[in-house]
Amino acid sequence: LIFLSFFIISSCKKEVPKTLLKGKVSIIPLPKAQNLGEGFFILNEDSQVSVENESQLKIASHFFELIEESLGFSTEVKIQNTGANIQFFTDASLPKEGYQLIVSQEKIILKASQEQGFFYGLQTLKQLFPPSFHNINAPENIEWGIPVVTINDEPEFKWRGYMLDVSRHFFDKEKIKEVLDFMSELKLNRFHWHLADDQGWRIEIKKFPKLTEVGAWRVDYNTTDETVSNWWGRPKQKPGEKATYGGFYTQEDIKEIVAYAKQLQIEIIPEIDMPGHSMAAITAYPEISCAKQPFYVATGGIVNNNTYCPAKEKTYQFIEGVLTEVMDLFPYKYIHIGGDECNKDAWKNDLNCKQLMKDENLANMHELQSYFIKRVEKNINAHGKNMIGWDEILEGGLAPNATVMSWRGEKGGIAAAKQGHDVVMTPFKYCYLDLKQGDDDLEPNLGYSHSFLKDTYNYKVISDSLTIDDAKHILGVQGNLWTESISDWSKLTYMTFPRLYAVAENGWTSQKLQNWDNFIERLLYQFKKLEAQETRYATSAFNVKI
Ligand code: TNX
Numbered sequence: 001l002i003f004l005s006f007f008i009i010s011s012c013k014k015e016v017p018k019t020l021l022k023g024k025v026s027i028i029p030l031p032k033a034q035n036l037g038e039g040f041f042i043l044n045e046d047s048q049v050s051v052e053n054e055s056q057l058k059i060a061s062h063f064f065e066l067i068e069e070s071l072g073f074s075t076e077v078k079i080q081n082t083g084a085n086i087q088f089f090t091d092a093s094l095p096k097e098g099y100q101l102i103v104s105q106e107k108i109i110l111k112a113s114q115e116q117g118f119f120y121g122l123q124t125l126k127q128l129f130p131p132s133f134h135n136i137n138a139p140e141n142i143e144w145g146i147p148v149v150t151i152n153d154e155p156e157f158k159w160r161g162y163m164l165d166v167s168r169h170f171f172d173k174e175k176i177k178e179v180l181d182f183m184s185e186l187k188l189n190r191f192h193w194h195l196a197d198d199q200g201w202r203i204e205i206k207k208f209p210k211l212t213e214v215g216a217w218r219v220d221y222n223t224t225d226e227t228v229s230n231w232w233g234r235p236k237q238k239p240g241e242k243a244t245y246g247g248f249y250t251q252e253d254i255k256e257i258v259a260y261a262k263q264l265q266i267e268i269i270p271e272i273d274m275p276g277h278s279m280a281a282i283t284a285y286p287e288i289s290c291a292k293q294p295f296y297v298a299t300g301g302i303v304n305n306n307t308y309c310p311a312k313e314k315t316y317q318f319i320e321g322v323l324t325e326v327m328d329l330f331p332y333k334y335i336h337i338g339g340d341e342c343n344k345d346a347w348k349n350d351l352n353c354k355q356l357m358k359d360e361n362l363a364n365m366h367e368l369q370s371y372f373i374k375r376v377e378k379n380i381n382a383h384g385k386n387m388i389g390w391d392e393i394l395e396g397g398l399a400p401n402a403t404v405m406s407w408r409g410e411k412g413g414i415a416a417a418k419q420g421h422d423v424v425m426t427p428f429k430y431c432y433l434d435l436k437q438g439d440d441d442l443e444p445n446l447g448y449s450h451s452f453l454k455d456t457y458n459y460k461v462i463s464d465s466l467t468i469d470d471a472k473h474i475l476g477v478q479g480n481l482w483t484e485s486i487s488d489w490s491k492l493t494y495m496t497f498p499r500l501y502a503v504a505e506n507g508w509t510s511q512k513l514q515n516w517d518n519f520i521e522r523l524l525y526q527f528k529k530l531e532a533q534e535t536r537y538a539t540s541a542f543n544v545k546i
Helices: 002-013 054-066 115-128 173-185 228-233 251-263 279-284 313-329 351-360 365-382 411-418 453-458 489-496 499-508 516-532
Strands: 033-043 048-051 076-079 086-090 099-103 108-112 144-153 159-165 190-197 267-274 334-338 386-390 403-406 423-425 474-481
Touching: 048 054, 054 076, 054 086, 054 115, 099 115, 108 115, 115 144, 115 173, 159 173, 159 499, 173 190, 173 251, 173 489, 190 279, 190 474, 251 267, 251 313, 267 313, 313 334, 313 365, 334 365, 351 365, 365 386, 403 411, 411 423, 453 499, 453 516, 474 489, 474 499, 489 499, 499 516
Parallel strands: 048 076, 048 086, 086 108, 159 190, 159 474, 190 267, 267 334, 334 386, 386 403, 403 423, 423 474
Antiparallel strands: 033 144, 099 108, 099 144
């Protein structure tokens, strides 16, 4: 009895590291090579980090500050602290985004050649913690067991994207930061921000203030029925009705987001959709349309006459004014100009359009659209930037330097690559996160057709019909979340997860290493983590009713 009570007392005194789960590594996206050893490295409040220089210091301090609450203690990060048990080293032989992470029982060593690699090595480290680490309520007096493992890693593609449509439903800047957070954990590095569409203009443009005074607001349907059929069936705004639903980002907000994304190694691709999908803009500035007024910011579904007029100089002045401010705000290479689903009815009977087609020898509406896109590209190129657009920009002839985002299938992307243009693959069947992910009776209030997790996972980014040289033009892959039926955060995460894990693995892990059964096993860790964070995700992918 004395022995037993001694045992009980002593085991109560010392906080047992509850988190020492049996060693198992469940990293998504799957690293290029990993070798699991025996035992654990214990990370506790005595742990210290040593880095070599200021740039590493920034990355490491940012990381350990962010996880301080989850850890339950702070971790000291210093330059050249030889006694530290977590050490960073430059290894110039590693690729830009690659890293090597070596966890032994005594030490953690992280090697990379550049910032990106150190950042991604740390994201991997974060996934080596047990799921309880991600609890929103921080534990106290705890030690964390990190399994002994050696990981050598680098990505397959340089474009690993996620698109969010903030026009159909607006998500404020704090939510955008949360999007960037979950992206960075999956080593996604391109955030495509769909900022303008028929149902709302979301970015402040100083030269054209009505874009946000008028274009950012529509009639509030305030409905809890968020099926796509509800969206498509909505009546249009009537004269005298007040437009109160919406929102926009100020230029200060944009700068804040750009700085935030930079710390997470994410580039942002702003999209201003044109010449179609532009109802919000022409409601603010009707003179750049060739359709008849009045215009209203669209409340939902079918929108006609939502185009800029390609035959007015004013249109090009407007676009130049808008894009100049956009290009100043986003210090990156690409500007997305949309180009999709342009309904050309308003152009067909317009006298200016007819005259322009004659003058420019344009045979049909596709060539007229191509004329418009090419002029816009010239302007973008003159600012030293590249234009990217949806695959409709192939119609009537591709602009000389355009990059194509292939969404209606793989055909457009394949054709563009064969013409020597760069391509990002986002075929809707595999990459559209707004499509249903489970059987109809398992889904809450959602619409469109299906895109099952397994299809997303098994999608081959490089089509068999490409030669090795054509394939070099495939920059990567992206998951797109259109928000017609998504007005709140919990639905956003529900549609995004788990499919974004599959997109991330398609972007990072080579096809040869991908394996569905193994992916599902690793997903279980991610699910526990999402639960710990109280993030809603879909189980309908596994035919489980929620
Ligand atoms: C097509 S994808 C669109 C969007 C819709 C989406 C719904 C693309 C370039 N255009 O405007 O939101 O389908 O899945």
